Amino acid sequence: MKVGIIGKPGSGKTTLFQAISRGQAQHSHTKEPVHSVVTVPDPRFEYFVGLYNPKKISPATIDFVDDIARLGTDRGREYSDEAMGELRTADALVLVVDAFETSPPDPDNVQSEVMQFMEELTFRDLMVLENRLERIAKQLRGPQAAQNLRVEQQAVEKMKAALEQGQRYSDVQLDETERKSLAGFQLLTAKPTVVAINVGEDIASEADELFSATLGYLTSIGIQGFCLSADIEKEISELEEADQKEYLAGLGISEPVADKMIRAIYSSCRLITFFTVSEKEVHAWPLRTGSTALEAADSIHSDLARGFIRAEVVSWEDIREAEGWDPAKAAGKLKLVGKEHIIEDGDSLFIRFKV
Numbered sequence: 001m002k003v004g005i006i007g008k009p010g011s012g013k014t015t016l017f018q019a020i021s022r023g024q025a026q027h028s029h030t031k032e033p034v035h036s037v038v039t040v041p042d043p044r045f046e047y048f049v050g051l052y053n054p055k056k057i058s059p060a061t062i063d064f065v066d067d068i069a070r071l072g073t074d075r076g077r078e079y080s081d082e083a084m085g086e087l088r089t090a091d092a093l094v095l096v097v098d099a100f101e102t103s104p105p106d107p108d109n110v111q112s113e114v115m116q117f118m119e120e121l122t123f124r125d126l127m128v129l130e131n132r133l134e135r136i137a138k139q140l141r142g143p144q145a146a147q148n149l150r151v152e153q154q155a156v157e158k159m160k161a162a163l164e165q166g167q168r169y170s171d172v173q174l175d176e177t178e179r180k181s182l183a184g185f186q187l188l189t190a191k192p193t194v195v196a197i198n199v200g201e202d203i204a205s206e207a208d209e210l211f212s213a214t215l216g217y218l219t220s221i222g223i224q225g226f227c228l229s230a231d232i233e234k235e236i237s238e239l240e241e242a243d244q245k246e247y248l249a250g251l252g253i254s255e256p257v258a259d260k261m262i263r264a265i266y267s268s269c270r271l272i273t274f275f276t277v278s279e280k281e282v283h284a285w286p287l288r289t290g291s292t293a294l295e296a297a298d299s300i301h302s303d304l305a306r307g308f309i310r311a312e313v314v315s316w317e318d319i320r321e322a323e324g325w326d327p328a329k330a331a332g333k334l335k336l337v338g339k340e341h342i343i344e345d346g347d348s349l350f351i352r353f354k355v
Ligand SMILES: Nc1nc2c(ncn2[C@@H]2O[C@H](COP(=O)(O)OP(=O)(O)OP(=O)(O)O)[C@@H](O)[C@H]2O)c(=O)[nH]1
Pocket: 007, 008, 009, 010, 011, 012, 013, 014, 015, 016, 067, 100, 198, 199, 200, 201, 228, 229, 230, 231, 232
């Protein structure tokens, strides 16, 4: 999963990026933007690793990209194809808004900056949709205009009208055909967006309260937000792990920004985690909320979905209580389920399949 960090110049994107990458960023001098693969923190995963002491450990990860397309800047009007491609293929965006320059901080300003960004994303999507409509119109003049072109035209027109009225992608009711017609455009407004309000060090501990109305407003339009001080977080990320919690607590900050941010991303993308566990490998897998056992199998490997027979499922709580998969099974906690079974957050799976 790829998450792009965007925001105005100097808003603190790189500082935040460095804080969450804890020195793991793969800097490259020839190629921008810079990527960093960050492990998704999960105590359940840690527990499984402790329990199985496996040969291989595969935690869930997020590929963060700093300053993914230089949006919102004058120079940003002309993107390299590469930057635009990176942005279009991102699964979610983190928008960093500067609230540390003005003192006292100005929540109204933060809110209007977020809305400006959303408008810019909308503007870019509208250009894509309009271009497509023009091309469709030309093709439809041809002698054997295909029916599927008309279907696509309708879907594009519907989305265009909605965006023009200020709606967001997620506000629009789409059926399966319309969703498919629009998927190829990789619309920016369809990407879950998390807002990081970057506040000054002096107000870090009270920021959530100061910005509660702004955060509430963002939630009401389907955007998750949180406050942080990127400068503090970067300093803390450079400390020994054992000292970090203490230092944060001393500043009245409950947890490191990476944890907060990743939780907001998971929630915005409606992701849960399932596990596959054994002495060979403990693996955490992200999955869309409401997915079936078949979809979970497919996310591991398409062979597992193709030859799917059954899935064995044990919940994380049951494994912890029994202290292992086998003891949980012996205690009657294992469920044998079919393709349509809905996977819950924390389930451990064993897929039976034949190809
Ligand atoms: N006081 C304060 N300064 C900050 C904070 N976050 C970032 N800065 C400062 O703001 C400046 C710009 O930060 P960057 O992280 O480089 O910002 P950026 O968004 O990556 O900037 P560009 O890459 O130029 O667009 C640096 O001097 C940071 O030290 C913060 O939370 N508090």
